[in-house]
Amino acid sequence: MKNMSDPKQLLVSAIESGTVIDHIPASTLFKVIKILGLDRIRNQITFGTNLESKTDGKKAIIKIAGKFFEDDDINRIALVAPNAKLNIIRDYEVVEKRVVSVPDTITAIAKCMNPKCITNFEKVTTRFRVVSKKPVALKCHYCEKITDQERLEII
Amino acid sequence: MKTRSLVSIDDLSTEEIMKILKLAAEFEKDPISDILHGKVVATLFFEPSTRTRLSFESAVNKLGGKVIGFTDSSSSSVTKGETLNDTIRTVNNYADLIVMRHPIEGSARYASEISTVPVINAGDGANQHPTQTLLDLYSILKTQGTLDKLNICMVGDLKYGRTVHSLLMAMSRWKTSFNFVAPEELMMPDEYKMYLNNLGLDYYETADLNEVINMADIIYMTRVQRERFSDPMEYEKVKNAYVLYDHMLSETKPGMKILHPLPRVNEINTDVDANDKAYYFEQALNGVFTRQAIICTLLGLK
Ligand SMILES: [Zn+2]
Numbered sequence: 001m002k003n004m005s006d007p008k009q010l011l012v013s014a015i016e017s018g019t020v021i022d023h024i025p026a027s028t029l030f031k032v033i034k035i036l037g038l039d040r041i042r043n044q045i046t047f048g049t050n051l052e053s054k055t056d057g058k059k060a061i062i063k064i065a066g067k068f069f070e071d072d073d074i075n076r077i078a079l080v081a082p083n084a085k086l087n088i089i090r091d092y093e094v095v096e097k098r099v100v101s102v103p104d105t106i107t108a109i110a111k112c113m114n115p116k117c118i119t120n121f122e123k124v125t126t127r128f129r130v131v132s133k134k135p136v137a138l139k140c141h142y143c144e145k146i147t148d149q150e151r152l153e154i155i
Numbered sequence: 156m157k158t159r160s161l162v163s164i165d166d167l168s169t170e171e172i173m174k175i176l177k178l179a180a181e182f183e184k185d186p187i188s189d190i191l192h193g194k195v196v197a198t199l200f201f202e203p204s205t206r207t208r209l210s211f212e213s214a215v216n217k218l219g220g221k222v223i224g225f226t227d228s229s230s231s232s233v234t235k236g237e238t239l240n241d242t243i244r245t246v247n248n249y250a251d252l253i254v255m256r257h258p259i260e261g262s263a264r265y266a267s268e269i270s271t272v273p274v275i276n277a278g279d280g281a282n283q284h285p286t287q288t289l290l291d292l293y294s295i296l297k298t299q300g301t302l303d304k305l306n307i308c309m310v311g312d313l314k315y316g317r318t319v320h321s322l323l324m325a326m327s328r329w330k331t332s333f334n335f336v337a338p339e340e341l342m343m344p345d346e347y348k349m350y351l352n353n354l355g356l357d358y359y360e361t362a363d364l365n366e367v368i369n370m371a372d373i374i375y376m377t378r379v380q381r382e383r384f385s386d387p388m389e390y391e392k393v394k395n396a397y398v399l400y401d402h403m404l405s406e407t408k409p410g411m412k413i414l415h416p417l418p419r420v421n422e423i424n425t426d427v428d429a430n431d432k433a434y435y436f437e438q439a440l441n442g443v444f445t446r447q448a449i450i451c452t453l454l455g456l457k
Contacts, residue, residue: 116280118261122238142261143282144163 018043018065020087021077026050028080029060031154035076035109036069043067055083071098076109078102079136080154102133110138113151117143126155159453160267160274164285164325171452172292172325178448178457179293179441186444190456191220197250198224199242200277201257206417207277207286210439211254214446223249243269252454255279273453281317287416288321290445291375294438295326298412299372302329306370310336311377311397311422313343318416319377323347333358334367338393340384364397369406374399376415376422376435394421401426414438 024032026049033039033047041064049060068088077084078100088096106128112119119126119142128138128147135149161167167175196215200208203226212222239257243266246253253270255263256277263276263283278284296302307326309319313335323333324347333351335343335358342360351358361367368374379397384390398421399413412434415423419435427433451457 112261114260116258116260118239118259118265121259122240122265124261124265140261142264143280145260 014092015044015046015063015065015089016092017090018063018067019069020089021062021064021081022059022085022087023053023055023083024060024062024077024081025083026058026060029062031080032060032062032077032084035080035154036073038062038064041067072103074098075100075103076106079106079109079152082134082136102130102136104130106130106138109154110147111153111155112140112143112145113147113153114140114143114145117145119143159455160263160270160276161285161449161453162263162267162274162276162279163283164288164321166285169328172289172328175289175445175448175452176293176296178452179289179444180297182444182447183441186217186447188217189219190451191215191218191454194220194251194454195249196220196222196224196252196254196450197246198222198226198277199246199253199255199257200224200226201255201262202227204256204278206439207256208254210442211275211277211286211446213443214450217443218447218450220450224254239266240269243274247271252450275449275453278317281315284317284321286442286446286449287318288325289449290438290442291318291322291414291416292325293445294412294414294434294441295373297441298434299410302326304330304332305372306332306334307373307375308334308336308364308367308371309343309375309377310364310399311379312341312383313337313377314341315383316377319343319375320347322375324350327351327354327356330356332356334370335360336362336364336367336397338362338379338389338396340389340393341379362396364399365403368403369408371411372408374407374411374413376413376419378418378420378422398422398424399427400424401430404430404432407432 044065053059086098127141260280260282263279267274415435
């Protein structure tokens with residue numbers, strides 16, 4: 001791939017097989033790591049952040065060796081990295097490209113912005129129905145209040 | 156089979172609502188039975204609401220059931236001490252059904268997911284109070300003979316009034332047209348107007364009750380509370396603008412009825428009470444029949 005061989009893109013080393021997640025906003029890199037549980041797996045992971053991007057300001061990139069994601073798992077990052085692009089690598093070649101899309105329900109990722117919501121008082125797994133995808137608006141399964149993009153907080 | 160709870164009016168299909176209202180009418184004809192014999196209903200009131208609790212307890216007693224429970228008047232105790240999770244699991248050992256009122260929003264939904272017995276939401280903060288909505292629907296159906304295409308005039312605090320929001324959402328299933336009468340600060344929030352827009356339903360907003368009063372099939376009065384106003388002067392200005400007097404009713408529709416979730420303060424002058432159009436005390440009685448119907452439905456007894 002032309003992009004992949006661009007010297008500016010090779011600030012982190014290439015992987016033999018696994019997944020490269022590109023176009024993550026630099027500001028949400030660590031949220032992406034947390035949502036995907038990358039801080040808890042033993043795979044080799046390299047990441048770069050505050051990289052220049054022509055399209056979206058400072059971006060970050062993550063390369064995870066030997067790891068392939070299901071759509072349901074990867075779509076969980078759409079809340080914080082809506083423009084993320086995945087390159088699936090086998091034998092140093094990009095064999096597939098994928099984009100993320102906001103799922104219809106969000107479980108255990110976002111915090112309800114309503115201070116009077118039960119999820120902010122007791123150990124309750126948060127659940128939301130996505131009522132708008134762009135900009136993101138989430139309706140709490142419990143208090144039924146809307147949490148919008150601006151007030152969105154990742155747990 | 157999963158235990159059936161009633162947390163939000165949206166949990167019920169239109170068909171289920173009509174079934175409950177029909178059953179309520181049966182209980183109105185014949186309110187006393189022994190159908191709950193041997194059953195225990197727990198009323199867990201994490202904040203006081205005497206009126207609602209009495210209505211539920213009356214409903215259970217008339218059906219031959221027993222009531223256990225508590226009312227907690229110190230609002231601070233909710234945030235310390237036992238978790239709601241533990242309370243519900245414990246009470247599950249003692250009761251066949253739980254009626255719960257709690258100041259925290261979403262608490263009833265959460266309780267319904269933990270509980271092994273049905274949970275009835277008797278109010279979760281500013282969120283939902285579905286049994287109030289069902290008794291309002293029952294009162295409207297009973298007095299108008301139909302729920303279809305009525306004109307409902309909502310008056311007072313339309314911004315914070317949970318009751319009017321739920322009633323609006325529920326009645327919109329029957330192509331209602333609405334008039335909203337409220338002071339500037341307490342107007343119906345945009346999200347509800349958007350909801351009606353999306354359904355293609357008519358509404359009209361005004362600050363003058365006299366302008367729309369004669370169109371109404373139902374006038375739904377609510378309290379305008381001093382503490383809702385950021386500026387106390389503003390409250391003083393509007394507090395008497397949303398009061399209903401008997402002389403205002405002379406040109407209203409003959410079958411029109413006035414509803415109010417009670418308690419009232421001064422928003423319906425006592426000279427209205429003697430008018431045939433005053434219906435708020437009967438409405439409270441309807442609450443008992445409606446709750447009898449809800450309890451039996453959730454327990455699968457009818
Ligand atoms: Zn919530």
